[in-house]
Amino acid sequence: YQTYVKLKAIPTVGPSGFISSWIGAFRFLFHGREIIQEGYSKYRGSAFKVPLVDRWMVIVSGDQHIDDMRKALPDHLSFLDEIENTLQTTYTLGSSLHSDPYHIDVVRSALTRNIAACFPVVRDEIEASFKDEIPEAEDWKKVPAYSSILQIVCRTTNRLFVGLPLCRNPEYRALNIEHTIQVVTSAQAINAFPEFLKPLVANFFTPISRSMRKAEKHLGPIIRDRLEKENEYGRDWPGKPNDLLSWLIEVAYGGERRTVRDLTNRVLALNFAAIHTTSMGFINALYCLAAHPECARPLREEIEAVIKTDGWTKQAMGKMRKLDSFLQEAQRIYGVGALGMGRTVRKDFSFSDGTVVPAGAHVSVAAFATHIDADNYEDPYEFKPWRFSEMREQEGESIRHQMVTPRLDYILFGVGRTACPGRFFAVNELKTLLSHVLLNYDVKMEKPGQVPPPGWFGSAQLPNTKAKVMFRKRKFS
Numbered sequence: 001y002q003t004y005v006k007l008k009a010i011p012t013v014g015p016s017g018f019i020s021s022w023i024g025a026f027r028f029l030f031h032g033r034e035i036i037q038e039g040y041s042k043y044r045g046s047a048f049k050v051p052l053v054d055r056w057m058v059i060v061s062g063d064q065h066i067d068d069m070r071k072a073l074p075d076h077l078s079f080l081d082e083i084e085n086t087l088q089t090t091y092t093l094g095s096s097l098h099s100d101p102y103h104i105d106v107v108r109s110a111l112t113r114n115i116a117a118c119f120p121v122v123r124d125e126i127e128a129s130f131k132d133e134i135p136e137a138e139d140w141k142k143v144p145a146y147s148s149i150l151q152i153v154c155r156t157t158n159r160l161f162v163g164l165p166l167c168r169n170p171e172y173r174a175l176n177i178e179h180t181i182q183v184v185t186s187a188q189a190i191n192a193f194p195e196f197l198k199p200l201v202a203n204f205f206t207p208i209s210r211s212m213r214k215a216e217k218h219l220g221p222i223i224r225d226r227l228e229k230e231n232e233y234g235r236d237w238p239g240k241p242n243d244l245l246s247w248l249i250e251v252a253y254g255g256e257r258r259t260v261r262d263l264t265n266r267v268l269a270l271n272f273a274a275i276h277t278t279s280m281g282f283i284n285a286l287y288c289l290a291a292h293p294e295c296a297r298p299l300r301e302e303i304e305a306v307i308k309t310d311g312w313t314k315q316a317m318g319k320m321r322k323l324d325s326f327l328q329e330a331q332r333i334y335g336v337g338a339l340g341m342g343r344t345v346r347k348d349f350s351f352s353d354g355t356v357v358p359a360g361a362h363v364s365v366a367a368f369a370t371h372i373d374a375d376n377y378e379d380p381y382e383f384k385p386w387r388f389s390e391m392r393e394q395e396g397e398s399i400r401h402q403m404v405t406p407r408l409d410y411i412l413f414g415v416g417r418t419a420c421p422g423r424f425f426a427v428n429e430l431k432t433l434l435s436h437v438l439l440n441y442d443v444k445m446e447k448p449g450q451v452p453p454p455g456w457f458g459s460a461q462l463p464n465t466k467a468k469v470m471f472r473k474r475k476f477s
Protein backbone atom coordinates (compact mmCIF):
# COMPACT_ATOMS: atom_id res chain seq x y z
CA TYR A 1 0.00 0.00 0.00
CA GLN A 2 2.91 2.36 0.86
CA THR A 3 4.31 1.90 -2.63
CA TYR A 4 0.88 2.53 -4.12
CA VAL A 5 0.63 5.86 -2.34
CA LYS A 6 3.97 6.89 -3.86
CA LEU A 7 2.79 5.69 -7.27
CA LYS A 8 -0.29 7.94 -7.21
CA ALA A 9 1.11 10.31 -9.85
CA ILE A 10 1.23 7.52 -12.43
CA PRO A 11 -2.16 7.03 -14.16
CA THR A 12 -3.98 3.74 -13.64
CA VAL A 13 -5.66 1.68 -16.33
CA GLY A 14 -8.70 -0.02 -14.81
CA PRO A 15 -9.99 0.40 -11.25
CA SER A 16 -7.66 1.95 -8.67
CA GLY A 17 -9.61 1.71 -5.38
CA PHE A 18 -8.36 -0.55 -2.60
CA ILE A 19 -11.09 -3.17 -3.19
CA SER A 20 -11.92 -2.47 -6.83
CA SER A 21 -8.26 -2.93 -7.79
CA TRP A 22 -8.61 -6.57 -6.68
CA ILE A 23 -11.42 -6.95 -9.17
CA GLY A 24 -9.16 -5.32 -11.77
CA ALA A 25 -6.39 -7.78 -10.91
CA PHE A 26 -8.76 -10.69 -11.39
CA ARG A 27 -9.88 -9.26 -14.74
CA PHE A 28 -6.22 -8.98 -15.76
CA LEU A 29 -5.86 -12.77 -15.58
CA PHE A 30 -8.27 -13.16 -18.50
CA HIS A 31 -7.87 -9.85 -20.35
CA GLY A 32 -4.26 -8.86 -19.62
CA ARG A 33 -3.33 -8.27 -23.25
CA GLU A 34 -6.37 -6.02 -23.90
CA ILE A 35 -5.81 -4.01 -20.69
CA ILE A 36 -2.17 -3.34 -21.58
CA GLN A 37 -3.12 -2.51 -25.16
CA GLU A 38 -5.63 0.03 -23.80
CA GLY A 39 -2.90 1.61 -21.64
CA TYR A 40 -0.47 1.58 -24.55
CA SER A 41 -2.94 3.36 -26.84
CA LYS A 42 -3.54 6.06 -24.19
CA TYR A 43 -0.06 6.46 -22.73
CA ARG A 44 2.44 5.30 -25.37
CA GLY A 45 5.79 6.87 -24.58
CA SER A 46 4.90 7.52 -20.93
CA ALA A 47 4.01 5.33 -17.96
CA PHE A 48 0.79 3.81 -16.62
CA LYS A 49 0.07 1.21 -13.96
CA VAL A 50 -2.23 -1.78 -13.60
CA PRO A 51 -3.17 -3.83 -10.54
CA LEU A 52 -1.99 -7.46 -10.55
CA VAL A 53 -3.00 -10.06 -7.96
CA ASP A 54 0.13 -9.55 -5.83
CA ARG A 55 1.43 -6.11 -6.86
CA TRP A 56 1.05 -2.92 -8.83
CA MET A 57 2.88 -3.03 -12.14
CA VAL A 58 4.16 0.15 -13.75
CA ILE A 59 4.26 -0.26 -17.52
CA VAL A 60 6.37 1.81 -19.86
CA SER A 61 6.74 1.91 -23.63
CA GLY A 62 8.36 3.84 -26.47
CA ASP A 63 12.04 4.08 -27.41
CA GLN A 64 12.96 6.62 -24.74
CA HIS A 65 11.57 4.70 -21.77
CA ILE A 66 12.88 1.35 -22.98
CA ASP A 67 16.28 2.96 -23.50
CA ASP A 68 16.13 4.36 -19.95
CA MET A 69 15.55 0.80 -18.72
CA ARG A 70 18.37 -0.51 -20.90
CA LYS A 71 20.80 1.95 -19.36
CA ALA A 72 19.61 1.59 -15.74
CA LEU A 73 22.09 0.09 -13.28
CA PRO A 74 21.10 -3.13 -11.47
CA ASP A 75 21.12 -1.36 -8.12
CA HIS A 76 18.34 0.90 -9.46
CA LEU A 77 16.31 -1.53 -11.56
CA SER A 78 17.08 -5.13 -10.68
CA PHE A 79 16.34 -8.08 -12.96
CA LEU A 80 17.51 -10.64 -10.37
CA ASP A 81 15.25 -9.15 -7.66
CA GLU A 82 12.32 -9.29 -10.05
CA ILE A 83 13.03 -12.95 -10.83
CA GLU A 84 13.30 -13.57 -7.08
CA ASN A 85 9.94 -11.83 -6.57
CA THR A 86 8.02 -13.44 -9.42
CA LEU A 87 9.57 -16.91 -9.31
CA GLN A 88 10.32 -17.00 -5.57
CA THR A 89 13.70 -18.45 -6.55
CA THR A 90 14.87 -18.95 -2.96
CA TYR A 91 12.13 -21.54 -2.47
CA THR A 92 11.57 -22.81 -6.00
CA LEU A 93 15.00 -22.86 -7.65
CA GLY A 94 17.53 -22.56 -4.80
CA SER A 95 18.94 -19.56 -2.95
CA SER A 96 22.51 -19.66 -4.32
CA LEU A 97 21.24 -18.77 -7.79
CA HIS A 98 20.39 -15.29 -6.55
CA SER A 99 23.34 -14.80 -4.20
CA ASP A 100 26.02 -16.17 -6.57
CA PRO A 101 24.67 -16.19 -10.16
CA TYR A 102 27.95 -17.31 -11.77
CA HIS A 103 26.14 -19.73 -14.12
CA ILE A 104 24.91 -16.68 -16.08
CA ASP A 105 28.52 -15.72 -16.85
CA VAL A 106 29.23 -19.29 -17.93
CA VAL A 107 26.39 -19.06 -20.47
CA ARG A 108 27.58 -15.64 -21.63
CA SER A 109 31.23 -16.72 -22.00
CA ALA A 110 32.12 -20.44 -22.29
CA LEU A 111 28.82 -21.67 -23.71
CA THR A 112 28.60 -18.93 -26.32
CA ARG A 113 32.28 -19.34 -27.25
CA ASN A 114 31.77 -23.07 -27.81
CA ILE A 115 28.75 -22.90 -30.16
CA ALA A 116 30.94 -23.52 -33.23
CA ALA A 117 32.96 -26.33 -31.64
CA CYS A 118 29.82 -28.07 -30.35
CA PHE A 119 27.78 -27.57 -33.53
CA PRO A 120 28.35 -31.15 -34.84
CA VAL A 121 27.14 -32.85 -31.63
CA VAL A 122 24.08 -30.62 -31.36
CA ARG A 123 23.19 -31.36 -34.97
CA ASP A 124 23.76 -35.06 -34.37
CA GLU A 125 21.26 -34.95 -31.50
CA ILE A 126 18.74 -33.07 -33.66
CA GLU A 127 18.94 -35.79 -36.32
CA ALA A 128 18.69 -38.61 -33.78
CA SER A 129 15.80 -37.08 -31.87
CA PHE A 130 13.72 -36.32 -34.98
CA LYS A 131 14.22 -39.95 -36.07
CA ASP A 132 12.78 -41.10 -32.74
CA GLU A 133 10.04 -38.49 -32.28
CA ILE A 134 8.84 -37.89 -35.86
CA PRO A 135 9.92 -40.84 -38.06
CA GLU A 136 9.85 -39.97 -41.78
CA ALA A 137 6.70 -41.40 -43.41
CA GLU A 138 5.65 -41.56 -47.08
CA ASP A 139 2.11 -40.39 -46.26
CA TRP A 140 0.98 -37.40 -44.22
CA LYS A 141 1.00 -38.11 -40.48
CA LYS A 142 -0.60 -35.98 -37.77
CA VAL A 143 1.93 -35.09 -35.09
CA PRO A 144 1.06 -33.61 -31.66
CA ALA A 145 3.73 -31.03 -32.31
CA TYR A 146 4.09 -29.36 -28.92
CA SER A 147 4.96 -32.46 -26.89
CA SER A 148 7.29 -33.82 -29.61
CA ILE A 149 9.15 -30.51 -29.84
CA LEU A 150 9.61 -30.30 -26.07
CA GLN A 151 11.29 -33.71 -26.14
CA ILE A 152 13.48 -32.80 -29.13
CA VAL A 153 14.59 -29.47 -27.65
CA CYS A 154 15.23 -30.99 -24.22
CA ARG A 155 17.43 -33.70 -25.73
CA THR A 156 19.28 -31.35 -28.05
CA THR A 157 19.96 -28.74 -25.38
CA ASN A 158 21.07 -31.33 -22.85
CA ARG A 159 23.48 -32.86 -25.35
CA LEU A 160 25.32 -29.56 -24.94
CA PHE A 161 24.62 -29.29 -21.22
CA VAL A 162 25.49 -32.80 -19.97
CA GLY A 163 26.25 -34.94 -23.05
CA LEU A 164 25.46 -38.53 -23.93
CA PRO A 165 23.90 -40.76 -22.67
CA LEU A 166 22.12 -38.68 -20.02
CA CYS A 167 20.54 -36.25 -22.53
CA ARG A 168 18.52 -39.19 -23.91
CA ASN A 169 17.39 -40.57 -20.55
CA PRO A 170 13.55 -40.31 -20.50
CA GLU A 171 13.39 -39.84 -16.71
CA TYR A 172 15.99 -37.05 -16.78
CA ARG A 173 14.15 -35.32 -19.63
CA ALA A 174 10.76 -35.59 -17.93
CA LEU A 175 12.29 -34.18 -14.75
CA ASN A 176 13.62 -31.06 -16.52
CA ILE A 177 10.42 -30.45 -18.48
CA GLU A 178 8.20 -30.84 -15.40
CA HIS A 179 10.48 -28.91 -13.06
CA THR A 180 9.95 -25.72 -15.08
CA ILE A 181 6.18 -26.04 -14.91
CA GLN A 182 6.30 -26.79 -11.19
CA VAL A 183 8.52 -23.78 -10.48
CA VAL A 184 6.13 -21.42 -12.28
CA THR A 185 2.94 -22.81 -10.73
CA SER A 186 4.33 -23.09 -7.20
CA ALA A 187 5.71 -19.53 -7.39
CA GLN A 188 2.23 -18.31 -8.33
CA ALA A 189 0.78 -20.15 -5.34
CA ILE A 190 3.41 -18.75 -2.94
CA ASN A 191 2.88 -15.23 -4.29
CA ALA A 192 -0.82 -15.39 -3.47
CA PHE A 193 0.15 -15.22 0.26
CA PRO A 194 1.39 -12.20 2.25
CA GLU A 195 5.14 -11.85 2.79
CA PHE A 196 5.26 -13.19 6.37
CA LEU A 197 3.46 -16.41 5.41
CA LYS A 198 5.59 -17.16 2.33
CA PRO A 199 8.35 -19.20 4.05
CA LEU A 200 5.69 -21.34 5.73
CA VAL A 201 3.60 -21.82 2.61
CA ALA A 202 6.69 -22.53 0.51
CA ASN A 203 7.20 -25.76 2.48
CA PHE A 204 4.04 -27.12 0.92
CA PHE A 205 4.48 -25.85 -2.61
CA THR A 206 8.17 -25.87 -3.33
CA PRO A 207 9.26 -28.45 -5.93
CA ILE A 208 13.00 -27.96 -5.44
CA SER A 209 13.78 -30.71 -2.94
CA ARG A 210 11.95 -33.40 -4.93
CA SER A 211 13.48 -32.24 -8.23
CA MET A 212 16.93 -32.03 -6.65
CA ARG A 213 16.69 -35.57 -5.29
CA LYS A 214 15.76 -36.90 -8.71
CA ALA A 215 18.35 -34.77 -10.51
CA GLU A 216 21.14 -35.77 -8.11
CA LYS A 217 20.38 -39.41 -8.84
CA HIS A 218 21.28 -38.78 -12.49
CA LEU A 219 23.89 -36.04 -12.24
CA GLY A 220 25.56 -37.02 -8.93
CA PRO A 221 27.68 -39.92 -10.28
CA ILE A 222 28.74 -37.91 -13.35
CA ILE A 223 29.73 -34.84 -11.31
CA ARG A 224 31.61 -36.92 -8.72
CA ASP A 225 33.50 -38.73 -11.47
CA ARG A 226 34.51 -35.47 -13.16
CA LEU A 227 35.58 -33.83 -9.89
CA GLU A 228 37.70 -36.88 -9.02
CA LYS A 229 39.34 -36.93 -12.46
CA GLU A 230 40.12 -33.23 -12.22
CA ASN A 231 41.66 -33.70 -8.76
CA GLU A 232 43.74 -36.60 -10.03
CA TYR A 233 44.84 -35.50 -13.52
CA GLY A 234 44.41 -31.72 -13.40
CA ARG A 235 42.15 -29.21 -15.07
CA ASP A 236 42.51 -30.50 -18.63
CA TRP A 237 42.30 -34.23 -17.91
CA PRO A 238 42.31 -36.52 -20.96
CA GLY A 239 38.83 -37.24 -22.30
CA LYS A 240 37.23 -34.30 -20.48
CA PRO A 241 33.86 -33.67 -22.16
CA ASN A 242 33.34 -30.26 -23.76
CA ASP A 243 29.93 -29.45 -22.30
CA LEU A 244 28.17 -27.04 -19.94
CA LEU A 245 28.84 -29.20 -16.90
CA SER A 246 32.60 -29.04 -17.55
CA TRP A 247 32.44 -25.26 -18.05
CA LEU A 248 30.58 -24.89 -14.76
CA ILE A 249 33.13 -27.07 -12.94
CA GLU A 250 35.97 -24.98 -14.44
CA VAL A 251 34.81 -21.91 -12.52
CA ALA A 252 33.51 -23.78 -9.46
CA TYR A 253 36.88 -23.39 -7.72
CA GLY A 254 35.77 -24.36 -4.25
CA GLY A 255 33.31 -23.86 -1.40
CA GLU A 256 29.65 -24.40 -2.06
CA ARG A 257 30.10 -24.00 -5.82
CA ARG A 258 32.13 -27.22 -6.00
CA THR A 259 29.48 -29.50 -4.51
CA VAL A 260 27.28 -32.04 -6.30
CA ARG A 261 24.27 -30.25 -4.90
CA ASP A 262 25.14 -26.80 -6.16
CA LEU A 263 26.32 -27.97 -9.59
CA THR A 264 23.14 -30.04 -10.00
CA ASN A 265 21.14 -26.96 -9.06
CA ARG A 266 22.84 -24.87 -11.79
CA VAL A 267 22.10 -27.50 -14.46
CA LEU A 268 18.44 -27.60 -13.38
CA ALA A 269 18.22 -23.80 -13.38
CA LEU A 270 19.71 -23.50 -16.86
CA ASN A 271 17.30 -26.12 -18.11
CA PHE A 272 14.60 -23.91 -16.64
CA ALA A 273 15.93 -20.92 -18.62
CA ALA A 274 16.47 -22.84 -21.85
CA ILE A 275 13.96 -25.61 -22.53
CA HIS A 276 10.50 -24.08 -22.58
CA THR A 277 11.71 -20.78 -24.07
CA THR A 278 13.43 -22.52 -26.99
CA SER A 279 10.58 -25.04 -27.45
CA MET A 280 8.02 -22.25 -27.62
CA GLY A 281 10.23 -20.36 -30.07
CA PHE A 282 10.50 -23.41 -32.28
CA ILE A 283 6.83 -24.35 -32.14
CA ASN A 284 5.88 -20.79 -33.15
CA ALA A 285 8.16 -21.04 -36.18
CA LEU A 286 6.91 -24.52 -37.05
CA TYR A 287 3.26 -23.39 -36.93
CA CYS A 288 4.14 -20.43 -39.19
CA LEU A 289 5.91 -22.71 -41.66
CA ALA A 290 3.06 -25.22 -41.68
CA ALA A 291 0.52 -22.41 -42.15
CA HIS A 292 2.62 -20.81 -44.93
CA PRO A 293 4.06 -23.80 -46.83
CA GLU A 294 4.89 -21.50 -49.76
CA CYS A 295 7.81 -20.21 -47.66
CA ALA A 296 9.51 -23.62 -47.76
CA ARG A 297 10.97 -23.25 -51.24
CA PRO A 298 12.92 -19.98 -50.75
CA LEU A 299 14.12 -21.20 -47.36
CA ARG A 300 15.30 -24.54 -48.78
CA GLU A 301 17.09 -22.77 -51.63
CA GLU A 302 18.93 -20.56 -49.17
CA ILE A 303 19.84 -23.38 -46.79
CA GLU A 304 21.05 -25.72 -49.55
CA ALA A 305 23.14 -23.02 -51.21
CA VAL A 306 24.84 -22.01 -47.96
CA ILE A 307 25.45 -25.60 -46.82
CA LYS A 308 27.07 -26.32 -50.18
CA THR A 309 29.72 -23.67 -49.60
CA ASP A 310 30.06 -23.67 -45.79
CA GLY A 311 28.92 -27.14 -44.70
CA TRP A 312 26.87 -27.66 -41.52
CA THR A 313 28.56 -25.08 -39.33
CA LYS A 314 27.74 -22.17 -37.06
CA GLN A 315 29.16 -19.89 -39.74
CA ALA A 316 26.66 -21.30 -42.26
CA MET A 317 23.76 -20.65 -39.89
CA GLY A 318 24.98 -17.05 -39.55
CA LYS A 319 24.67 -16.57 -43.30
CA MET A 320 21.04 -17.70 -43.55
CA ARG A 321 19.27 -14.35 -43.61
CA LYS A 322 15.89 -15.57 -44.82
CA LEU A 323 15.81 -18.26 -42.17
CA ASP A 324 16.79 -15.69 -39.53
CA SER A 325 14.06 -13.34 -40.76
CA PHE A 326 11.42 -16.08 -40.78
CA LEU A 327 12.22 -17.11 -37.20
CA GLN A 328 12.33 -13.51 -36.07
CA GLU A 329 8.97 -12.65 -37.63
CA ALA A 330 7.32 -15.69 -36.01
CA GLN A 331 8.58 -14.53 -32.59
CA ARG A 332 7.66 -10.88 -33.25
CA ILE A 333 4.00 -11.89 -33.37
CA TYR A 334 3.81 -15.05 -31.28
CA GLY A 335 6.98 -15.06 -29.16
CA VAL A 336 6.45 -12.38 -26.53
CA GLY A 337 3.87 -11.85 -23.82
CA ALA A 338 2.10 -8.60 -23.06
CA LEU A 339 4.87 -7.69 -20.58
CA GLY A 340 8.64 -8.07 -20.78
CA MET A 341 11.86 -6.88 -19.11
CA GLY A 342 10.34 -6.93 -15.63
CA ARG A 343 12.42 -5.13 -12.98
CA THR A 344 12.12 -4.47 -9.25
CA VAL A 345 12.98 -0.90 -8.31
CA ARG A 346 15.75 -0.87 -5.66
CA LYS A 347 16.23 2.90 -5.45
CA ASP A 348 13.75 5.53 -6.63
CA PHE A 349 14.21 5.67 -10.39
CA SER A 350 13.62 8.67 -12.65
CA PHE A 351 12.79 8.14 -16.30
CA SER A 352 14.10 10.79 -18.70
CA ASP A 353 10.65 12.45 -18.95
CA GLY A 354 10.68 13.00 -15.18
CA THR A 355 8.40 10.07 -14.22
CA VAL A 356 9.60 8.74 -10.87
CA VAL A 357 9.06 5.11 -9.88
CA PRO A 358 9.65 4.54 -6.15
CA ALA A 359 11.80 1.86 -4.53
CA GLY A 360 9.85 -1.37 -4.04
CA ALA A 361 7.74 -0.90 -7.19
CA HIS A 362 7.82 -3.15 -10.24
CA VAL A 363 8.32 -1.95 -13.81
CA SER A 364 7.81 -3.75 -17.13
CA VAL A 365 7.75 -2.93 -20.82
CA ALA A 366 4.60 -3.37 -22.93
CA ALA A 367 6.33 -6.01 -25.07
CA PHE A 368 3.58 -7.34 -27.33
CA ALA A 369 2.13 -3.87 -27.97
CA THR A 370 5.63 -2.70 -29.00
CA HIS A 371 5.94 -5.61 -31.44
CA ILE A 372 2.60 -4.89 -33.10
CA ASP A 373 2.86 -1.10 -33.18
CA ALA A 374 2.32 0.21 -36.74
CA ASP A 375 4.94 2.92 -36.10
CA ASN A 376 7.50 0.17 -35.59
CA TYR A 377 6.32 -2.33 -38.20
CA GLU A 378 4.29 -1.80 -41.37
CA ASP A 379 1.14 -4.00 -41.46
CA PRO A 380 2.04 -5.19 -37.97
CA TYR A 381 -0.52 -7.99 -37.76
CA GLU A 382 0.57 -9.52 -41.04
CA PHE A 383 3.09 -12.37 -41.00
CA LYS A 384 5.73 -11.11 -43.45
CA PRO A 385 8.45 -13.75 -43.43
CA TRP A 386 11.08 -11.68 -45.23
CA ARG A 387 10.41 -8.46 -43.31
CA PHE A 388 13.78 -8.49 -41.56
CA SER A 389 15.94 -9.90 -44.38
CA GLU A 390 14.60 -7.13 -46.64
CA MET A 391 15.52 -4.54 -43.99
CA ARG A 392 19.00 -5.99 -43.87
CA GLU A 393 19.33 -5.78 -47.66
CA GLN A 394 18.41 -2.10 -47.57
CA GLU A 395 21.06 -1.49 -44.96
CA GLY A 396 23.82 -3.37 -46.77
CA GLU A 397 25.76 -5.65 -44.44
CA SER A 398 24.03 -4.38 -41.32
CA ILE A 399 23.66 -6.80 -38.45
CA ARG A 400 21.18 -4.53 -36.75
CA HIS A 401 18.15 -6.50 -37.88
CA GLN A 402 19.40 -9.99 -37.18
CA MET A 403 17.56 -12.01 -34.57
CA VAL A 404 20.26 -11.97 -31.88
CA THR A 405 20.56 -8.17 -31.88
CA PRO A 406 18.38 -6.69 -29.13
CA ARG A 407 16.64 -3.49 -30.28
CA LEU A 408 14.27 -1.06 -28.63
CA ASP A 409 11.46 -2.24 -30.95
CA TYR A 410 12.34 -5.97 -30.74
CA ILE A 411 12.58 -7.18 -27.16
CA LEU A 412 12.21 -10.94 -27.45
CA PHE A 413 15.49 -11.36 -25.54
CA GLY A 414 15.29 -8.11 -23.55
CA VAL A 415 17.82 -5.31 -24.11
CA GLY A 416 20.85 -4.10 -22.16
CA ARG A 417 23.12 -5.89 -19.73
CA THR A 418 20.63 -8.63 -18.80
CA ALA A 419 19.58 -9.37 -22.39
CA CYS A 420 19.39 -13.16 -22.63
CA PRO A 421 22.96 -14.50 -22.54
CA GLY A 422 21.75 -17.77 -24.14
CA ARG A 423 20.37 -16.08 -27.26
CA PHE A 424 23.35 -16.84 -29.52
CA PHE A 425 23.01 -20.54 -28.75
CA ALA A 426 19.19 -20.42 -28.87
CA VAL A 427 19.05 -18.79 -32.32
CA ASN A 428 21.69 -21.16 -33.66
CA GLU A 429 19.71 -24.11 -32.30
CA LEU A 430 16.42 -22.79 -33.72
CA LYS A 431 18.02 -22.36 -37.15
CA THR A 432 19.49 -25.87 -37.11
CA LEU A 433 16.16 -27.36 -36.00
CA LEU A 434 14.16 -25.55 -38.67
CA SER A 435 16.74 -26.38 -41.38
CA HIS A 436 16.43 -30.03 -40.41
CA VAL A 437 12.64 -29.90 -40.79
CA LEU A 438 12.84 -28.05 -44.11
CA LEU A 439 15.36 -30.40 -45.70
CA ASN A 440 13.74 -33.64 -44.51
CA TYR A 441 9.99 -33.09 -44.27
CA ASP A 442 7.03 -31.41 -45.92
CA VAL A 443 4.78 -29.83 -43.30
CA LYS A 444 1.29 -28.34 -43.31
CA MET A 445 -1.36 -27.51 -40.72
CA GLU A 446 -4.27 -29.83 -40.16
CA LYS A 447 -6.41 -26.75 -40.82
CA PRO A 448 -4.61 -25.31 -43.87
CA GLY A 449 -3.24 -21.79 -43.80
CA GLN A 450 -3.94 -21.04 -40.14
CA VAL A 451 -1.51 -20.61 -37.28
CA PRO A 452 -3.36 -22.25 -34.37
CA PRO A 453 -4.51 -19.47 -32.03
CA PRO A 454 -2.16 -18.97 -29.07
CA GLY A 455 -3.51 -18.90 -25.53
CA TRP A 456 -3.25 -15.86 -23.23
CA PHE A 457 -3.19 -16.00 -19.44
CA GLY A 458 -2.43 -12.87 -17.45
CA SER A 459 0.34 -11.28 -19.49
CA ALA A 460 1.65 -14.56 -20.91
CA GLN A 461 1.22 -15.63 -24.51
CA LEU A 462 1.46 -19.40 -24.90
CA PRO A 463 1.56 -21.32 -28.16
CA ASN A 464 -1.33 -23.68 -28.83
CA THR A 465 -0.44 -26.99 -27.17
CA LYS A 466 -3.20 -29.09 -28.75
CA ALA A 467 -2.73 -28.38 -32.48
CA LYS A 468 -1.51 -31.12 -34.78
CA VAL A 469 1.01 -30.49 -37.55
CA MET A 470 1.00 -32.77 -40.61
CA PHE A 471 4.44 -34.19 -41.44
CA ARG A 472 5.59 -36.41 -44.30
CA LYS A 473 8.95 -37.30 -45.83
CA ARG A 474 10.04 -34.44 -48.08
CA LYS A 475 8.67 -34.74 -51.64
CA PHE A 476 8.64 -31.15 -52.87
CA SER A 477 11.87 -29.49 -53.94
Ligand code: HEM
Nearest residue numbers: 104273274277278281341412413414418419420421422426
Ligand atom coordinates in the same frame (compact mmCIF):
# COMPACT_ATOMS: atom_id res chain seq x y z
C1 HEM B 1 14.24 -18.65 -27.78
C2 HEM B 1 14.74 -18.93 -26.59
C3 HEM B 1 14.94 -17.94 -25.49
C4 HEM B 1 14.26 -16.78 -25.21
C5 HEM B 1 13.09 -16.18 -25.96
C6 HEM B 1 14.88 -16.20 -24.02
C7 HEM B 1 14.48 -15.01 -23.44
C8 HEM B 1 15.08 -14.44 -22.33
C9 HEM B 1 14.66 -13.19 -21.74
C10 HEM B 1 13.51 -12.31 -22.23
C11 HEM B 1 15.46 -12.96 -20.67
C12 HEM B 1 15.39 -11.77 -19.70
C13 HEM B 1 15.96 -10.52 -20.31
C14 HEM B 1 15.65 -9.26 -19.55
O1 HEM B 1 14.59 -9.14 -18.92
O2 HEM B 1 16.49 -8.34 -19.61
C15 HEM B 1 16.38 -14.08 -20.56
C16 HEM B 1 17.33 -14.22 -19.58
C17 HEM B 1 18.15 -15.33 -19.46
N1 HEM B 1 18.26 -16.38 -20.34
FE1 HEM B 1 17.18 -16.64 -22.03
N2 HEM B 1 15.89 -17.02 -23.59
C18 HEM B 1 15.98 -18.09 -24.47
C19 HEM B 1 16.89 -19.13 -24.42
C20 HEM B 1 17.86 -19.28 -23.46
C21 HEM B 1 18.84 -20.35 -23.42
C22 HEM B 1 18.95 -21.46 -24.47
C23 HEM B 1 19.61 -20.16 -22.31
C24 HEM B 1 20.77 -20.96 -21.80
C25 HEM B 1 21.60 -21.64 -22.54
C26 HEM B 1 19.12 -18.95 -21.64
C27 HEM B 1 19.63 -18.42 -20.48
C28 HEM B 1 19.21 -17.25 -19.88
C29 HEM B 1 19.76 -16.75 -18.62
C30 HEM B 1 20.85 -17.42 -17.78
C31 HEM B 1 19.10 -15.53 -18.36
C32 HEM B 1 19.32 -14.58 -17.15
C33 HEM B 1 20.23 -13.44 -17.57
C34 HEM B 1 20.65 -12.47 -16.47
O3 HEM B 1 20.22 -12.58 -15.34
O4 HEM B 1 21.50 -11.57 -16.76
N3 HEM B 1 18.07 -18.45 -22.38
N4 HEM B 1 16.13 -14.97 -21.60
